[in-house]
Amino acid sequence: MSAHKMHVDSYERNWMIFSAVLLVVFATAVSVAAFGMGIQVPAPEQRVDPRTVATDPNSPWSNPGLREIAPGKYDAYILARAVPLWEYLPKELTVPAGSSVTFYVTSPDVQHGFKIQDTNANFMVLPGQVSKLTVKFDKAGTYNFICTEFCGAGHGIMYGAITVTP
Amino acid sequence: MNQYQVSAAEKKFIGSHILVAILALAVGSLFGPLQAFEHAGWDFYTYLKPWIKSYYQGLTVHGVLNALVxxxxxxxGFLTFNVIFGLKRPLxxxxxxxxxxxxxxxxxxAAAIPILANQATVLFTFYPPLKANWAFYVGLTLVVVGSWVEGWGLFMTYADWRKENKSERTPFVAFxxxxxxxxxxxxxLGVAVEILTMLLPWSLGLIEGVDPQLARTYFWFTGHPLVYFWLLPAYISWYAMLPKQAGNGKMFSDSLARLAFWIFLVLSTPLGFHHQxxxxxxxxxWKFIHSLLTFGVFFPSMMTAFTVIASLEHAGRKQGGKGIFGWIGKLKWSDPSVTSQLLAGILFFFGGIGGLANASYNVNLVLHNTAFIxxxxxxxxxxAVTLSFIGISYWLVPYLTGRKLWQPAWARIQAWVWFVGMIIFSNSMHVLGLLGAPRRVPLGLAPYVPAEWNSRLFQVGLGGAILFVSGIMYLAVMYKTATNKERVESEVIVPIAEAMxxxxxxxxWLDRWAPWIYGTLALIVIVYGPQLVEQIANIALTSPGFRVW
Amino acid sequence: MANKDKEDEEFRPTGTLAILAIFVVTLIAIWATIYMILVGRGGTL
Known part of the structure; x- marks a missing residue:
């Protein structure tokens, strides 16, 4: 048996080189958005006990809602739940335009999703974990946030809204 | 032409796989259009209440039967045939x-019983803490382990062949x-560990809770390579059979095709975090590292695109095709097997584009769990997979049963109807996703749907209706073929394209297994190991089960 | 057995390159459109 060299047609070799370059370009564009513009995916924030997260008085999710931590900067603690009904607590938030809101979302029961329309906030909500992302609301209007993961019979009615006032 | 004779018993055995597959498709596809109709606001589930309790029970049936069974x-069945026929030896x-x-x-x-009893309405991803009846998890385990056992039988057959053919190249379809x-x-292994260490003991009441994050990590260890398990059999047909069928074309590059398969083996598992x-x-x-590897696994698909299209161009030119595109019309579009697979390949271009967008790390923020998915x-x-399998069945079923394909014209039209229905359905789903519509929601009934989605939602229903017609046509062709009194004159010739x-x-090195296997396992350990160790070390079995459907 | 006959020797897959060129243009256009949606919506940190 002799060792054989791999035969690659010149057109095909050029196509493979081009494909590799193209993928490198896409990866670069993604990296610029992630590390240059701060468009990032969620990172591990905190572990919680889903059995007590909604009731323990020390848990921010026992009193979910908006907290202003600095002028124009808010923390929003949101509970996504399927029991007894499919809903977010709170269901409605209001902030002035120009606000930067950091969302902390968790679930006391099954998996949920959390997607704020027309923003980059779109993530999974898992019992036992806290999902965190920040959105800056520059334009006034109503932004629905909807559940994007199957969470039982009422998945399709689970939503809330953020009102951004001018 | 004398071709290797697969024994009657083996043909029957392979045929049993195809039979179960088509029965699953028949039942599962009934529900597909019902899901689509719900988007358009045409609610049929109200009338199905005595048997099927909800949209989500129907969606579970559709997903499990079509995507898994x-x-x-x-x-x-197809791979068993390829190994026997390719190696020219019995099991x-x-x-x-x-x-x-x-x-x-x-x-x-075992899985069907709880699904039909509405005790396992957890969709085909079965994310805990949604808790199905234990029989659902036992059933899934048996399907996976059964497929392992069949695989071991094929490896043993190959080992014997290798002993007798030490210096031969493994024939491509078997390879x-x-x-x-x-x-x-x-x-x-991912989903096996998920079920055996968490979901099954939990559903049996042996442990109180599960860790939903770890369960997802296990699930997606399997979940993305599952896609390649679906896709590679279609690639085998596109590479090594379709060029022959389309006009006696040759496989443009046998060695690059083999290299592509090895890259798929190495890269398709260590990138599951791109679903997370x-x-x-x-x-x-870790998510970012997996995104780079996902870009990497796009590469062998680009190689496949070139080799397959070049092989088809070779076929078309042999049939007299001139000019840059003149060869396309010369391909054997009259053969329903060819038509199905060519149309499947055309739509796969767009499947690849969408897949690359999903895979692009933060770009996923725009798309995650929207109707785009x-x-x-x-x-x-x-x-790409199903319509190709349909195309394969148009020669494989006559080959296995010795009965003539009933009404090839119907079969050909069936493929076109699928193509048109899927363009309408899929295009509107992609657009809805970009507009923000979530997946897994009967959008016709959702309270937050803005008016601008309505025309697209209608198209989802329309596409579903057209696909339903195509599905019925396929089942009719298969039923009439399997019971056809007209037999083929001589055994159907299995289409195998020569390599140039x-x-x-x-x-x-393209026929050595060990280095590729070690490389695969090493890469898995490197890019999955640290996170698996960390997540397992910090396991919190704190989620009790819920039945909220 | 596989033979490389004269006809195969002369075969240049020009049509293949043309199809792939169309594909790549479509790929870049669609991908870039979605990427621009992402960038337009701003940072998440």
């Missing part, structure tokens, strides 16, 4: 393969099939 049974231990097959059948039945099975055996970009419990650094995978698994370069002259 139809594919797995068709694939195991070493047919009993072992039969045991595997019957485990899979029992598994499907591709064995790589696919190896990939499957490695990647299904927006999970809270996985560090972004089912739009995407109806181009991949439900068209003699495979015996391709490099030896």
């Amino acid at each position: 139809w594919t797995t049974f068709f694939i195991m 070493k231990n047919p009993t072992l393969n039969k045991v595997g097959f019957w485990m899979m059948v029992v598994g499907v039945l 591709g099939s064995l790589v696919t099975i190896l990939l499957w055996q490695i990647c299904t 970009y927006v999970d809270p419990g996985v560090p972004p650094a 089912p739009g995407h995978f109806h181009l991949t698994v439900a068209t 370069q003699d495979p015996a002259k391709s490099p030896v």
